[in-house]
Amino acid sequence: MDGQGQIVIEGVNHTYRPPRGRAVLALSNISLEIRPREFLALLGPSGCGKSTLLYLVGGFLPIERGRILVEGKPVAKPGPDRGIVFQHFALFPWKSVRANILYGLERQGLPRPEREKRAQAFIDMVGLRGFEDSYPSQLSGGMKQRAAIARTLAIDPSILLMDEPFGALDAQTRSLMQTELLKIWQRSPKTVIFVTHDVQEAVYLAERVAVMSARPGRVKAIVETKFPNRDPSILRTKEFAEKVDELWNMVRDEAIKAQEITGS
């Protein structure tokens, strides 16, 4: 049941229309291809539209121009083939950890015993045994994100969309979660699109990094970031540092431009 997902993004534009004020071109002519079981990072300064691009792939926003194909079919609406993990977890606050994880399985119409078994397996996998009956408000940030990741993985999407999933966590938790995510991904590879503005995170996690420019968002460069292995020890190697530097330089220019545009 492992993912066969392949995503093709062709000439996609997106205009952000605030309720008041003028429309802003958020994404301009984006083309990108993501191979099955690839881990791709979308890297760019805040406001470059990288999350918007992710939401378009998720089918949460209408596509105005261009098209996005998932496994050859145009994206029209959200679906369980594309699981999403948000920065602020988006757990249902009125449901316990277990009920949150069961939710997607119920929507998928799995028989009850199988649902329960599967939910427990994913609770165990992310190390939340003993917290099944806790509400999200009773968990730490890291535990909330573990629960959210378990909820998304439980419905076995072939594509995983991650919107700055570790952005709200403290530095230690973030680095632990990164390593854990890699372990999960290596065990059952899925196509991952990982949005981040953290250069080191992108280089460490992804096999390829798409660097995005400031408003309007464009794909400025695509950089291979594949290393022979992905355990945390590579963080201290020279190759890793050089890759981070290379990408940092690209992002820095864009971040400066983005600041000039916002006038801050």
Next chain:
Amino acid sequence: MTSGVLKAVIRYLPIVILAIAWEVIARLNLVDSLALPPLSKVAAAWVELMRDGELVDNGASSLYRGAMGLLLAVAVGGGLGMAMARWRILDMFINPLVELFYPLPKSALIPVTVLWLGFGDGSKILLIFLGCMIPVTIGAYNGARGSDHALVWSARSMGAGSLRMIWDVVVPSALPELLNGVRTALALAFILLVSSELIVSQKGFGYLIGYLGSTGSYEGMYAVVLTVAFLGFGADRLYQLLIQRLLRWRE
């Protein structure tokens, strides 16, 4: 447990002090005993009213009117508020009406509802329904508007259709504000109930207060006023417990 009881005693001590002061002031004839009969006589009148069934009969009729009006308001107002939050057209159409109706003292509608539905239960239920609908609608509207995009999208991406999503995400998101609106409505229901019965009715707490007052049975009148006060207080406490239970997922 004992500390809980102690806390409750300390909390309601002012009421006990007030009751004692009332009794003492009345017994010492510090005020006209017609205007303020001693609390003990009021209690005796209460027992009398209970025994001859006056209080129960009128109370049952009042509670029926109040409950019906409030339930209708919660059902219609809750649905309307959430629908307004979801559909812009409805919002544009209804919102000005809510704004217009909001500051209107609802008791001004008492003669209007009587004109439409007569002196019986119908006019009271309609008045309570109209008055209580406002805070419920506003609560549901604000609550549903505040529902988090990421929650809606999460539900959709896990396979929830749009109706399913409304029930699973929008309704529970709206619940805290909706329940607050209902609390306001609960208090309002008592106000509208008694004032409408006081003015035009042949039954109910308000009628009984007015009747006893106009026939000079002031002890009985005070007994009914206190009964309504305690019922209102009890209803609010019960409602608070219900909220605590429904919203126990919050910190």
